Amino acid sequence: MGVAEPLVSLRGIGKSFANGVAALENFDLDLRDGEFLTLLGPSGCGKSTALRLIAGLATPSAGVIDWRDSAAAHNIGFVFQEATLLPWADVFANVYLPLRLAGKTREAAAPLVRETLALVGLADYETALPRQLSGGMKMRVAIARALVTRPRLLLMDEPFAALDEVTRFRLGDDLLAMKQRLDTTIVFVTHSIYESVYLSTRILALSARGGATVDAIDIDAAIARDEEFRTSSEFAQYCRRASAALRCAYGEELR
Numbered sequence: 647m648g649v650a651e652p653l654v655s656l657r658g659i660g661k662s663f664a665n666g667v668a669a670l671e672n673f674d675l676d677l678r679d680g681e682f683l684t685l686l687g688p689s690g691c692g693k694s695t696a697l698r699l700i701a702g703l704a705t706p707s708a709g710v711i712d713w714r715d716s717a718a719a720h721n722i723g724f725v726f727q728e729a730t731l732l733p734w735a736d737v738f739a740n741v742y743l744p745l746r747l748a749g750k751t752r753e754a755a756a757p758l759v760r761e762t763l764a765l766v767g768l769a770d771y772e773t774a775l776p777r778q779l780s781g782g783m784k785m786r787v788a789i790a791r792a793l794v795t796r797p798r799l800l801l802m803d804e805p806f807a808a809l810d811e812v813t814r815f816r817l818g819d820d821l822l823a824m825k826q827r828l829d830t831t832i833v834f835v836t837h838s839i840y841e842s843v844y845l846s847t848r849i850l851a852l853s854a855r856g857g858a859t860v861d862a863i864d865i866d867a868a869i870a871r872d873e874e875f876r877t878s879s880e881f882a883q884y885c886r887r888a889s890a891a892l893r894c895a896y897g898e899e900l901r
């Protein structure tokens with residue numbers, strides 16, 4: 647992958663709350679089109695706040711968010727740690743929801759909903775209710791719901807944190823396949839160094855206070871993300887660097 651133009655640029659972003667907490671101070675980010683960017687950092691360093699600002703769910707107290715393509719700004723997928731499905735609605739209805747809100751009829755939306763369910767491996771579960779699904783399957787529905795509008799940008803806030811490790815690995819692999827198929831840019835938040843190295847093309851390690859970037863780690867996008875990579879010395883080296891960056895991000899709190 648060549649050097650791509652930023653999809654969105656954040657410049658000098660500050661975000662303070664009424665209680666006096668400054669979640670972000672002078673935060674800069676150029677999100678490259680097509681990248682898989684992971685924000686890694688201590689609890690409370692402002693990762694979720696950065697996602698919410700990019701999504702337009704919150705407004706910055708300072709700084710500028712500049713979109714190269716305004717259409718991309720208005721079609722963003724968001725996946726949270728909880729799948730947050732409508733419990734009374736079946737899988738089809740949950741995935742159809744964003745299209746329904748956009749005014750599409752069920753008939754018109756059906757091909758896209760079905761294609762998206764197939765993409766996440768749930769083609770046979772259209773009529774299942776959320777309570778009949780495992781945690782991993784619920785998360786697949788949440789991802790399908792986020793992707794059904796074919797957003798250029800997908801924001802994911804610790805989406806796999808509540809899942810067991812094997813499910814996490816599978817979902818990670820499938821997410822990469824979906825990303826490639828749909829050509830989606832992803833910003834991902836995790837506390838897992840291994841997950842960040844395995845999935846990302848770039849990791850930003852953010853400091854405990856104000857979200858300053860303590861390290862930006864580019865991970866060769868050409869590397870195939872598979873078991874061979876997971877057990878390679880290259881993977882171990884990237885993990886060591888990310889781990890050092892995270893220790894640095896915790897700064898004095900660790901001392």
Ligand SMILES: Nc1ncnc2c1ncn2[C@@H]1O[C@H](COP(=O)(O)OP(=O)(O)OP(=O)(O)O)[C@@H](O)[C@H]1O
Pocket residue numbers: 663664665667668669687688689690691692693694695696
């Ligand atoms: N609506 C709010 N009002 C007041 N303070 C807030 C609000 N939202 C976030 N904060 C504070 O801003 C700081 C950053 O929060 P944020 O959720 O962005 O961190 P995070 O890095 O995502 O944390 P975690 O890894 O624990 O999810 C925290 O100190 C948090 O308590």
